[in-house]
Amino acid sequence: MNDNQMNQMATQAVMPSVLATNKMLRNTYMLLATTLLFSGVTAGIAMITQAPPMHWAITMIGYFGLLFLTNALRNSVWGLAAIFALTGFMGYTLGPIISFYLHLPNGHETVMFALGGTGLIFLGLSAYAVTTKKDFSFIGGFLMVGMLVAFLAGLGAMFFHIPALSLGVSAMFILLMSGYILFQTSLMVNGGETNYIMATVTLYVAIYNLFLSLLQILSALSGNRQ
Template identity: 55%
Template sequence: MDSRMAYQGTKTSVLEQNKVLRNTYSLLAMTLAFAAMVAGGAMALNLPHPGLIVTLVGFYGLLFFVHKAANSSMGLVAVFAFTGFLGYTLGPILNMVIGAGGGEIVMMALGGTALTFFGVSAYALTTKRDLSFLGGMMVAGFWVLIAAVVANIFLQLPALSLAISAMFILFSSGAILMQTQAIVKGGETNYILATVTLFVSIYNIFISLINILMAFGGNDD
């Protein structure tokens, strides 16, 4: 009797984890499409970039909104507001890159982002290794990134900018690994929060790849 109950509990747990994973990927696909539409609109209207201060306030303000509303009916509104805002910030950046003849760079960055996401996600979904050991490294990496970004505001070193972009790619890949495995193992049960984590990671990888490709592409002239 006990073994049957344990089996039923395990089966229910697996079904719940699969449901969270399915909902996360469905919502992620929708938010990516929505952000792409907003970015396209911003590009078509040639809207200016909101600037660093507005971007930071909008990012963290809407992120706070997402976390507050994640377990309510406003959760979906919050996640689309957040991802739409990031899509808007992306539009002027893409206009600048494409205007500088970087259309191919944008396509390469898109391909590289997709390859990274699917490759890292596939590993997280199939590996039997416990990736929780990455937690401490992610915390340390976060503070190193913050310190590097602040330092580069004053130093404006091209080499440091490239290093920061590379670190963002590694950090975001680690976030995808940990978030995906957290869903698979039942550690993450809120698909809205999971979607936001994956979306931000994809956004950071894409922007970082553009920065790196632009830096190296500029050497061809």
């Protein structure tokens, strides 16, 4: 067997993998864009109807319940219905939060900067992971530990009303969510994630938390105190 034949066989072996990766990325980003739009609509409905902020316990139960449902149905067409229920619910809980920030001094600028910053961070990190094809799976364990620490610190800040700790948690979440974007995109590019529904959920949650964290920090920098 000559070199040309070996190269041709190698190319033929790589092609299906490349096509599968491209399909995975395309399906994930299309679903992500649609769910972000849908959650924007539900957030708008909550703002227009002046829905009150949802109790944190109800939010957590709704989030984890719908997340479990989405995971259970991830390999069926009902998984799409579940992910829209999840992202629609999260969007609805976001509406009162955005309304609160909009009524603060410089609130409109703060919300717009948070939106823009979230978009730039997501696009920049995603583009980096896709173009370089680097494997970021090694940070998975660190991210899990970091999320647990940030979650517990966030509960402490909420129950004991410690503004400085709350801002520190927001900064932690910005770093952790940026890491999750790199981690999840790397999994898709390198074949470690083949379910676009679960990939979309991970990226959506990262974007959601990234936006909220930027919103809190930018608001504090502008002189507002929550």
